[in-house]
Amino acid sequence: EADIYQTPRYLVIGTGKKITLECSQTMGHDKMYWYQQDPGMELHLIHYSYGVNSTEKGDLSSESTVSRIRTEHFPLTLESARPSHTSQYLCASSEPRRYRGGGNTIYFGEGSWLTVV
Amino acid sequence: AQSVTQPDIHITVSEGASLELRCNYSYGATPYLFWYVQSPGQGLQLLLKYFSGDTLVQGIKGFEAEFKRSQSSFNLRKPSVHWSDAAEYFCAVASYGGSQGNLIFGKGTKLSVKP
Numbered sequence: 001e002a003d004i005y006q007t008p009r010y011l012v013i014g015t016g017k018k019i020t021l022e023c024s025q026t027m028g029h030d031k032m033y034w035y036q037q038d039p040g041m042e043l044h045l046i047h048y049s050y051g052v053n054s055t056e057k058g059d060l061s062s063e064s065t066v067s068r069i070r071t072e073h074f075p076l077t078l079e080s081a082r083p084s085h086t087s088q089y090l091c092a093s094s095e096p097r098r099y100r101g102g103g104n105t106i107y108f109g110e111g112s113w114l115t116v117v
Numbered sequence: 118a119q120s121v122t123q124p125d126i127h128i129t130v131s132e133g134a135s136l137e138l139r140c141n142y143s144y145g146a147t148p149y150l151f152w153y154v155q156s157p158g159q160g161l162q163l164l165l166k167y168f169s170g171d172t173l174v175q176g177i178k179g180f181e182a183e184f185k186r187s188q189s190s191f192n193l194r195k196p197s198v199h200w201s202d203a204a205e206y207f208c209a210v211a212s213y214g215g216s217q218g219n220l221i222f223g224k225g226t227k228l229s230v231k232p
Contacts, residue, residue, distance in 0.1 A: 006160075033219070033220075040225075040227075041224065041225075042207070042222045042223060042224040042225055043161075043207070043220075043222045045219050045220070048219060058219070059219075090160055090161065092161075105151070105163065105166055106151075106163075106211075106220050107163065108153070108160040108161040108162070108163075109160050110159055110160040111158075111159065111160040113158070
């Protein structure tokens with residue numbers, strides 16, 4: 001199992017504030033992800049990274065941005081939060097495809113619940 | 118495009134009864150399939166995964182799943198449900214096209230357990 005840590009777990013902030021959701025993993029995984037999940041809904045990929053200095057947009061458009069300066073760290077930033085950003089944000093990382101027969105197991109953190117009021 | 122369908126939004130079973138959660142996928146090649154469980158307010162925990170080989174895979178917490186290529190299915194089963202199994206269950210397929218291994222999730226099945 002991968003160890004992935006997300007902070008804060010719960011955050012309530014006002015509209016227009018800038019926030020950064022932190023995500024760190026200790027397994028040395030190159031690939032990392034951010035998923036967004038509205039309550040009772042499926043997960044949607046919003047960002048991913050192949051490694052340091054790599055960031056890609058996911059399947060769901062998001063106003064958030066990410067950075068990958070270090071392998072273990074993949075923070076997500078909202079420059080100006082809005083109520084529509086209220087959601088759960090899940091960070092994840094995955095083993096290299098060459099491991100375990102080529103599979104790509106993705107491990108998740110416990111999530112960050114963001115409420116924008 | 119790849120997709121995952123979980124036909125049942127909500128299932129209620131009695132404690133001790135057997136459980137089967139359905140998952141159908143659409144994928145052109147051999148899929149990599151996963152089942153995750155999410156307890157309220159928590160992230161996703163990997164239950165089991167299928168990459169190749171034996172089509173019946175064993176996971177944690179007494180769960181198993183069977184890959185049936187002819188039916189494009191990967192149903193999750195447990196012979197005897199415990200109250201602590203109440204959670205949301207997500208089936209997912211890994212895409213290996215342009216998305217380079219990103220997971221595509223179904224909409225989830227919420228499991229309730231009656232005492």
